[in-house]
Amino acid sequence: MSTPIQETIHQMGRQARAAAYKLAQLTSCEKNAILHAMAAAMRGSAPVMLAANARDLASGSEKGLSPAMLDRLRLDEPRIEAMAAGIDQVATLPDPVGQVMDAWERPNGIRIEQVRVPIGTIGIIYESRPNVTADAAALCFKTGNATILRGGSEAIHSNLAIAAALASAGAPEHAIQLVPFTDRESVAALAGMDKWLDLIIPRGGKSLIETVVSLARMPVIKHYDGVCHLFVDKAADLAMAVALTVDSKTQKCGVCNALETLLVHRDIAPAFLPQAAAALRAKNVELRGCAQTRAILAGRVTGFQPVSDGGHPAWREKSSGWKPAPPNRQDSCSPSIIPATEDDWSTEYLDLILSIKVVGSPEEAVSHINTYGSHHTDVIVTANEATAERFLREVDSACVFHNVSTRFADGGEFGFGAEIGISTDKLHARGPMGLRELTSYQYRVRGNGQTKAG
Amino acid sequence: MSTPIQETIHQMGRQARAAAYKLAQLTSCEKNAILHAMAAAMRGSAPVMLAANARDLASGSEKGLSPAMLDRLRLDEPRIEAMAAGIDQVATLPDPVGQVMDAWERPNGIRIEQVRVPIGTIGIIYESRPNVTADAAALCFKTGNATILRGGSEAIHSNLAIAAALASAGAPEHAIQLVPFTDRESVAALAGMDKWLDLIIPRGGKSLIETVVSLARMPVIKHYDGVCHLFVDKAADLAMAVALTVDSKTQKCGVCNALETLLVHRDIAPAFLPQAAAALRAKNVELRGCAQTRAILAGRVTGFQPVSDGGHPAWREKSSGWKPAPPNRQDSCSPSIIPATEDDWSTEYLDLILSIKVVGSPEEAVSHINTYGSHHTDVIVTANEATAERFLREVDSACVFHNVSTRFADGGEFGFGAEIGISTDKLHARGPMGLRELTSYQYRVRGNGQTKAG
Numbered sequence: 001m002s003t004p005i006q007e008t009i010h011q012m013g014r015q016a017r018a019a020a021y022k023l024a025q026l027t028s029c030e031k032n033a034i035l036h037a038m039a040a041a042m043r044g045s046a047p048v049m050l051a052a053n054a055r056d057l058a059s060g061s062e063k064g065l066s067p068a069m070l071d072r073l074r075l076d077e078p079r080i081e082a083m084a085a086g087i088d089q090v091a092t093l094p095d096p097v098g099q100v101m102d103a104w105e106r107p108n109g110i111r112i113e114q115v116r117v118p119i120g121t122i123g124i125i126y127e128s129r130p131n132v133t134a135d136a137a138a139l140c141f142k143t144g145n146a147t148i149l150r151g152g153s154e155a156i157h158s159n160l161a162i163a164a165a166l167a168s169a170g171a172p173e174h175a176i177q178l179v180p181f182t183d184r185e186s187v188a189a190l191a192g193m194d195k196w197l198d199l200i201i202p203r204g205g206k207s208l209i210e211t212v213v214s215l216a217r218m219p220v221i222k223h224y225d226g227v228c229h230l231f232v233d234k235a236a237d238l239a240m241a242v243a244l245t246v247d248s249k250t251q252k253c254g255v256c257n258a259l260e261t262l263l264v265h266r267d268i269a270p271a272f273l274p275q276a277a278a279a280l281r282a283k284n285v286e287l288r289g290c291a292q293t294r295a296i297l298a299g300r301v302t303g304f305q306p307v308s309d310g311g312h313p314a315w316r317e318k319s320s321g322w323k324p325a326p327p328n329r330q331d332s333c334s335p336s337i338i339p340a341t342e343d344d345w346s347t348e349y350l351d352l353i354l355s356i357k358v359v360g361s362p363e364e365a366v367s368h369i370n371t372y373g374s375h376h377t378d379v380i381v382t383a384n385e386a387t388a389e390r391f392l393r394e395v396d397s398a399c400v401f402h403n404v405s406t407r408f409a410d411g412g413e414f415g416f417g418a419e420i421g422i423s424t425d426k427l428h429a430r431g432p433m434g435l436r437e438l439t440s441y442q443y444r445v446r447g448n449g450q451t452k453a454g
Numbered sequence: 455m456s457t458p459i460q461e462t463i464h465q466m467g468r469q470a471r472a473a474a475y476k477l478a479q480l481t482s483c484e485k486n487a488i489l490h491a492m493a494a495a496m497r498g499s500a501p502v503m504l505a506a507n508a509r510d511l512a513s514g515s516e517k518g519l520s521p522a523m524l525d526r527l528r529l530d531e532p533r534i535e536a537m538a539a540g541i542d543q544v545a546t547l548p549d550p551v552g553q554v555m556d557a558w559e560r561p562n563g564i565r566i567e568q569v570r571v572p573i574g575t576i577g578i579i580y581e582s583r584p585n586v587t588a589d590a591a592a593l594c595f596k597t598g599n600a601t602i603l604r605g606g607s608e609a610i611h612s613n614l615a616i617a618a619a620l621a622s623a624g625a626p627e628h629a630i631q632l633v634p635f636t637d638r639e640s641v642a643a644l645a646g647m648d649k650w651l652d653l654i655i656p657r658g659g660k661s662l663i664e665t666v667v668s669l670a671r672m673p674v675i676k677h678y679d680g681v682c683h684l685f686v687d688k689a690a691d692l693a694m695a696v697a698l699t700v701d702s703k704t705q706k707c708g709v710c711n712a713l714e715t716l717l718v719h720r721d722i723a724p725a726f727l728p729q730a731a732a733a734l735r736a737k738n739v740e741l742r743g744c745a746q747t748r749a750i751l752a753g754r755v756t757g758f759q760p761v762s763d764g765g766h767p768a769w770r771e772k773s774s775g776w777k778p779a780p781p782n783r784q785d786s787c788s789p790s791i792i793p794a795t796e797d798d799w800s801t802e803y804l805d806l807i808l809s810i811k812v813v814g815s816p817e818e819a820v821s822h823i824n825t826y827g828s829h830h831t832d833v834i835v836t837a838n839e840a841t842a843e844r845f846l847r848e849v850d851s852a853c854v855f856h857n858v859s860t861r862f863a864d865g866g867e868f869g870f871g872a873e874i875g876i877s878t879d880k881l882h883a884r885g886p887m888g889l890r891e892l893t894s895y896q897y898r899v900r901g902n903g904q905t906k907a908g
Contacts, residue, residue, distance in 0.1 A: 021824065025848065106869055110858050119880055120850065194667075198880050213648075217667055219881040240903040247905035370475065392898045394479065396574065404564050404901035413906075414897070415560055426573055426652050426894040427673040428882040440880040443868070444846045447858035449694040451701035452867075 005181055009189040012148055013196025015174035016121040020146040022172040024118050028095035031142060035091035037169035038141075042084040042134065045165040049075055052161035053130070060154050072128050073154055083134040083162075086418075090138045093417040096436045097144050110447040116439045118144030120198040123190045125150045125212055127204035130158040136203070137166055137176045139420050143438040146175050148197065150190060152204075153182035184211075191215035198440075203421060221429055223421040225348040226256030226376035228406045231365040231391065232276075233382035234267035240403065241268075241381040242276050248379065248406040250283040254350045256422055257377050257399075257409040261345060262356045263365045269358045270296050277337075285352045288340040292358035297337050345372040362387050366394045373397060376424055377409035377431075398424065398431035459635055463643040466602055467650025469628035470575040474600040476626040478572050482549035485596060489545035491623035492595075496538040496588065499619040503529055506615035507584070514608050526582050527608055537588040537616075540872075544592045547871040550890045551598045564901040570893045572598030574652040577644045579604045579666055581658035584612040590657070591620050591630045593874050597892040600629050602651065604644060606658075607636035638665075645669035652894075657875060675883055677875040679802040680710030680830035682860045685819040685845065686730075687836035688721035694857065695722075695835040696730050702833065702860040704737040708804045710876060711831050711853075711863040715799060716810045717819045723812045724750050731791075739806045742794040746812035751791050799826040816841050820848045827851060830878055831863035831885075852878065852885030 002010065026034075042049075053075040060070050102114040122145045126132045133149055140147040151159040163178035179186050191200060194217040201221050202212040209222050230248050232241045248259035264272055273296045277287060287297075295301050337356075344355040345368070359365045362380070369378050377399040380391040388402040399409040409432065411419025416434025423429045429437035456464065480488075496503075507529040514524050556568040576599045580586045587603055594601040605613040617632035633640050645654060648671040655675050656666040663676050684702050686695045702713035718726055727750045731741060741751075749755050791810075798809040799822070813819045816834070823832050831853040834845040842856040853863040863886065865873025870888025877883045883891035 021848070021850065024850075104869065106867070110862060110867075112868060213671055219673055219879070221881075237903070243903060243905055247907050251906045388900075394475070396475065396478075397896070399897045399899065401899045402901065403903050404899050405905045407906035408564060408899065408901075408904065409897075413560070413564075414566060415558065425673070427675075430894055431897050440884055442851070443853045443863075443885050445853065445855045445858050445862065446842075447856065447862075449691070449697060449857050450862065451697055451859045452705045452861035453701050 003185065005183075005185050006189045008181070009148075009179065009186060010193060010196065012174075012177050012179065013121070013193045016146040016148050016177060017196050019172050019174040020118065020120045020144075023141070023144045023146055023175055024097075024120075026144065026172075028097070031095065031144070032091040034170045035087055035138060035142060038138065038166050038171070039084040039087040039091070041165040041169045042080060042087065042162070045161065045168075046077060046080045049080060049158065049161040049165070050077075052157035055157045056130075056155055063154075065154065069128060069154070073130065073158070075130060075158060079131065083131050086131075086135055087138040090142050090418055093142065093435060095142065096439050101441060108447075108450050110445055110450050113444045113446075114441050115444055116436070117442045119438060119440045121146045121148070121196060122438070123148045123150065123197045123200040125187055125190065125200060125202045125204070125208065127152040127208060128154045130155045130162060132203055133159045133162040133178065134166065135418075136201075136420060137163070139418055139435060139438060141171060141175060143435050145438060146177075148177050148179060148190065150179040150186055151182070156180075156182055187211060188215050192217055194218040201420065219428065221421075221423050221433070222425050223256070224376075224424040225374045226258070226409075226422070226424075227260050227346055227348050227372065227374040228257060228377045228379075228409075229261045229263055229365075229369045229373055230259050230379040230381065230406060231263040231359075231362070231369070232265060232268060232272055233362060233365075233380055233384060233387055233391075234265040235384035235387060236265075236268060236272070236381040237383055238268075238272055238275065241272055242279050244379065244381055244403070244405050245276050246279050246283060249280065249285055249354050250352065251405070251407050253352050255407075256348070257406050258350070259379075259406050260348055260355065261372070262354055263368060264293070264356065264358050265362070265365075266292070266358050266360050269293070270301055273297055273356070273358075280354060283352070285354050287337050287354055287356060288344050289337040289356040290340055290358055293356045294337045294339065296358070346374075348374070362391055366391060370394075370396050374424055375426075376422065377401065377406045379404060379406055398422070457639065459637075459639050460643045462635070463602075463633065463640060464647060464650065466628075466631050466633065467575070467647045470600040470602050470631060471650050473626050473628040474572065474574045474598075477595070477598045477600055477629055478551075478574075480598065480626075482551070485549065485598070486545040488624045489541055489592060489596060492592065492620050492625070493538040493541040493545075495619040495623045496534060496541065496616070499615065499622075500531060500534045503534060503612065503615040503619070504531075506611035509611045510584075510609055517608075519608065523582060523608070527584065527612070529584060529612055533585065537585050540585075540589055541592040544596050544872055547596065547889060549596065550893050555895060562901075562904050564899055564904050567898045567900075568895050569898055570890070571896045573892060573894045575600045575602070575650060576892070577602045577604065577651045577654040579641055579644065579654060579656045579658070579662065581606040581662060582608045584609045584616060586657055587613045587616040587632070588620065589872075590655075590874060591617070593872055593889060593892060595625060595629060597889050599892060600631075602631050602633060602644065604633040604640055605636070610634075610636055641665060642669050646671055648672040655874065673882065675875075675877050675887070676879050677710070678830075678878040679828045680712070680863075680876070680878075681714050681800055681802050681826065681828040682711060682831045682833075682863075683715045683717055683819075683823045683827055684713050684833040684835065684860060685717040685813075685816070685823070686719060686722060686726055687816060687819075687834055687838060687841055687845075688719040689838035689841060690719075690722060690726070690835040691837055692722075692726055692729060695726055696733050698833065698835055698857070698859050699730050700733050700737060703734065703739055703808050704806065705859070705861050707806050709861075710802070711860050712804070713808065713833075713860050714802055715826070716808055717822060718747070718810065718812050719816070719819075720746070720812050720814050723747070724755055727751055727810070727812075734808060737806070739808050741791050741808055741810055742798050743791040743810040744794055744812055747810045748791045748793065750812070800828075802828070816845055820845060824848075824850050828878055829880075830876065831855065831860045833858060833860055852876070
């Protein structure tokens with residue numbers, strides 16, 4: 001027996017499937033015209049949306065949502081205009097649907113084409129930001145997919161108003177549907193409906209993703225944490241290493257492609273760490289270091305001098321090992337570094353905090369990243385091409401960078417024009433997901449009567 | 455608290471991950487040499503495998519397995535040679551790992567490469583055929599993936615012997631592991647282990663796949679039924695349509711790309727069905743028809759004549775509708791056709807049985823296929839290019855064919871050289887899966903110090 005919520009959601013699923021077949025037949029031109037009409041409808045519905053949003057804000061205040069939560073929930077004219085402009089922008093992007101990915105002929109004369117087609121029906125389950133409603137719906141619509149959106153309870157009135165505006169713009173009926181329920185049962189009903197939903201994308205915190213993963217019978221594309229690393233190799237250019245560290249950590253710290261752990265080759269650490277620490281502290285970054293990091297930044301490690309390493313500048317310890325520092329030497333004049341715990345190595349701070357570890361070799365850096373990282377984005381800074389290539393090949397992450405800030409792990413920076421998220425999965429889509437990653441493919445084969453029996 | 459079985463399987467998972475990192479670094483040359491050594495080890499271990507297989511066969515007989523099941527379980531010299539030759543063949547295929555799928559430069563000078571990499575660790579859960587152990591392990595090894603194989607209880611001794619032979623050939627330790635348990639708890643343990651397994655591929659019947667889908671926290675690539683259709687359009691060449699129908703149904707009937715439902719345009723049905731029925735009956739195919747099919751094959755429908763349809767030969771009814779036949783006319787001399795029930799339209803017979811339905815238009819055929827089919831492989835036979843193109847575009851299946859037998863939906867026929875299965879999923883891999891579909895990708899980005907802040 002199914003509950004009323006399940007019945008409603010299954011009905012939405014059947015409707016989405018029917019809409020998907022209509023959507024798949026629209027030309028790019030038709031879809032783009034509807035997208036522009038959606039943007040216009042968003043602008044035209046601004047007063048309605050603001051009123052709906054005011055209800056959400058009022059009940060959010062009553063429930064005691066934090067100022068940050070209320071700000072995420074808030075719509076205003078500029079934010080509505082940004083959503084509309086985003087939809088207009090999606091209309092201008094190339095349509096991947098119908099692209100021939102590969103084509104070949106077999107000796108028996110059959111001609112095989114691998115052609116991009118829409119995935120079909122996509123469920124988006126998200127939390128408080130109402131702009132996801134417009135962003136996700138536009139990207140899925142552009143790629144010919146029908147969407148069922150299920151947003152959080154805080155934004156339900158805003159989401160309903162946005163979905164109504166989008167649906168009024170001439171898209172096939174049920175191409176964009178918003179679930180009117182915000183309880184957990186509606187998530188379970190969506191996640192169990194593998195006959196009608198081809199894919200679920202959860203957009204939100206870890207507990208939301210975990211819930212969807214444990215319930216879902218269909219594929220889920222996950223956007224988990226970004227525990228991103230930057231490894232400063234012994235052959236790094238010092239100024240570049242400092243600049244990339246500061247940019248990766250501070251250019252925007254609350255995002256998944258921000259730097260969380262800095263790994264530093266032992267041979268360059270005494271030269272690099274004091275400069276990096278000064279630059280990071282100037283940006284108010286709290287540092288949490290391993291014992292060696294703390295020893296260096298406390299000035300307790302001495303006796304290094306530059307040596308040559310295959311033509312690259314590098315640093316080596318002049319005498320063996322770490323010297324115990326004279327008591328209190330310099331400690332009083334350098335700010336103390338918080339000791340990093342085991343937990344720090346796998347923490348996504350999303351804040352002005354950086355963990356730092358000194359490692360003995362690029363191999364140790366790779367091993368640390370593959371063990372503690374989230375397989376999102378990891379960087380090596382080095383002038384040694386061979387070391388760089390090996391790092392890129394051995395780090396098991398969606399994005400591996402050489403001499404580039406972590407912050408470039410982004411669909412926009414990659415030139416995708418739009419991004420539905422950054423997948424930490426390895427199947428179907430990995431890393432920044434643009435329109436192409438919202439498609440599947442189909443083999444179209446043409447012959448003239450070929451039979452297997454010959 | 456975890457059970458001993460869970461602990462063993464989690465330990466295998468950790469070992470698989472470590473092995474995967476080693477495997478990912480092997481060159482194609484190194485992998486191919488090991489594959490050839492695996493084939494040699496298979497040949498060298500034939501006596502051991504046959505002894506192990508004899509134990510499985512003996513306990514299978516005791517348990518009362520059917521002769522067909524026992525035959526599937528049986529190893530003999532030719533079958534062992536076939537497995538070994540299959541591994542040698544995989545060694546000769548091009549290695550997708552390391553291929554640059556796409557490469558571009560951004561205006562800021564960063565150079566982005568999308569490179570194929572192994573998926574990592576793959577669980578294969580399968581039933582009675584021991585050859586899956588060798589086939590799946592070889593394909594996964596070639597693509598740099600570590601595998602954990604979990605076969606059925608009937609074949610456990612055979613599987614252990616095969617896995618031991620494979621593991622003795624110089625692959626990194628734990629690259630190929632066989633789960634020594636065959637109970638359901640071991641499936642649950644594998645399916646819950648998303649930290650250590652990147653993908654599960656169940657190979658077997660629907661209930662096995664359903665079990666894995668409901669338990670799995672990681673992506674599952676499913677190989678469900680093939681309820682494949684062939685639609686004979688009114689503009690079909692009659693002889694070609696008959697030949698393709700017979701080939702699709704009878705060239706091999708126990709496979710997922712065999713024809714299960716024949717759809718026939720109303721206008722060509724009176725000319726086509728008697729010829730097709732005669733040819734199918736000559737191959738001992740049982741026919742189950744809709745009312746119109748039965749009426750035509752009973753000779754109760756008359757009054758058709760060929761007319762022209764846009765230059766293509768076609769058939770139209772001369773007078774309106776279906777005429778009630780004179781009582782008993784011809785019925786006695788034509789074999790009776792079993793009435794098709796609603797269930798027939800979604801049944802994969804895997805046998806010499808064919809359901810037949812007369813439809814009024816290509817649109818009705820498409821709608822029937824999208825409703826009742828399994829989105830595997832569907833064919834249109836027509837001389838009308840426009841009708842064909844529309845069919846290919848509107849049918850929501852992995853393989854859509856024009857004037858080609860369903861039996862060509864196969865990795866070998868597509869030229870992939872090897873096949874791990876035919877995916878009925880839309881995400882990651884759809885349709886025949888070769889080596890390429892056993893890979894993921896990674897973005898490798900190279901710059902010279904680019905920062906987002908500029």
